[in-house]
Amino acid sequence: MSEARPARPGLYYPKLPATWWLKRPGYVRFMLREVTSVFVAIFVVELLVIVHKIGQGPQAFADMMARLQSTGCIVFHVVALAFVVYHTITWFQATGVVQVVRVGDRQVPPALVVAGNYVAWVVVTLFILYWLLVRS
């Protein structure tokens, strides 16, 4: 249902075309942000498959990694990485707007909230890299 009320005679009712998002840079950025979710979903499903292959034994895992070495896969992952990082950037930006952090009577400036998220992101990333690569 997309009509709020019956049309009145004599009035002109404009229709928004399906290409509305191409008309302004802000709209295009919005669409790109929304599309990041597709790459996020593809990757987590891929991760599930990788985990499954790990469970199936060293040969299955090695075969999977070999398949991921193909040029097509690498190119896809470079593109996907760009999109998921764009998700991170836009998500932190949104957090600054949405999350009102109060200290006593004053509001923490949004820029500080955003910066805090980035710091946390770096810490989490380093921790995961350490846990997976350094510890044995």
Add this chain to the structure above:
Amino acid sequence: MSPGKTIEPLWWSLFSAGGVVAAFLVPVHLFLFGLAIPLGWVSVSHARLLALVGHPVVKLYLFVLIALPLYHWAHRFRFVLEDLGLHGLRRPLAVLCYGSAIVGTVATVWVLIRI
């Protein structure tokens, strides 16, 4: 759609949780398993990985990492399709998107339990 009570807050909450998980965790994991390990920049033994995914805490971590972003995708993708003009197909789109996320969640549990 007619005005009235709605279950949207549930999907939005899952979308938000999934968005946080995706924002913090997906980039590093994608970098590792999509680029660094296949290209040989770093190496992790299968034995180590198997030991990790066998651990119940890691399984919980993987469940959160995989399942929640699916709901993030489902909610966002559903609205993208609506914003591209498919607003009339609101019900079927919701079933398709959230349904896929639920199927993915079940599959995740199934894979993790069997390791």
Add this chain to the structure above:
Amino acid sequence: MTEETITLEVTRYQPGDREPRTESFSVPYRKDWVVLDALNHIKDRVDGSLTYRWSCRMGVCGSCGMMVNGVPKLTCSAFLRDYHPGPIRVEPLANFPVIRDLVVALDDFLEKLRRVKPWLIRETEKPVAEGEYRQTPAQLDAYKQFSMCINCMLCYAACPVYGLAPAFIGPAAIALAYRYNLDSRDEGYRVREPIVSDSVGVWECTFVGECSVVCPKGVDPAAAIQRSKVAGAKDWAMSVLMPWGGRK
């Protein structure tokens, strides 16, 4: 000395026309003129039938909202010099039905504005003898930004969700509901909640964010909507986990 001119391409529409058409007008290009001045020049000197709304001509009444080169703007605040050498496309505010030329029907917006009850709601009125409601500067700061709305509807013109699904209650209505919810004098959160958290309320918004970009008063309706979603999600979770109530 011939004065420099600039061309305005203005939408014309009469009730009963099948669709709008564009008419070109050449107006003097003056450095201090705004698009509204150009429209007034056309109406005064060229074509008296050109129809449009305007009032204060200084950006506080919200009457003169139109699309200028595809962007929702107050025409009293859109300087010709920013569009030089032109031509400048002037169209009626997007996403609203057009009554005539540049005039759009406001009914839908006004109905939605009333629906959110944008006034102080009290459980019990304080008698005058008890004095005025007092507010600290911090309490005022909490909602002040969202009180700057002049109901110009530029945010509705910028919102693709409103364009695609006109039942959506829209940015300004939600921002105003939020403004009153945040006001320390107000006790109407529970009254507004079913309207704002309704299926055509905040949940329709996909945070495109263009509403806040075009707002001439810096209201940031997008922030108001997202924060209302957080509040709405918490309310919903509480209603599921504790259906017996026990909230403010």
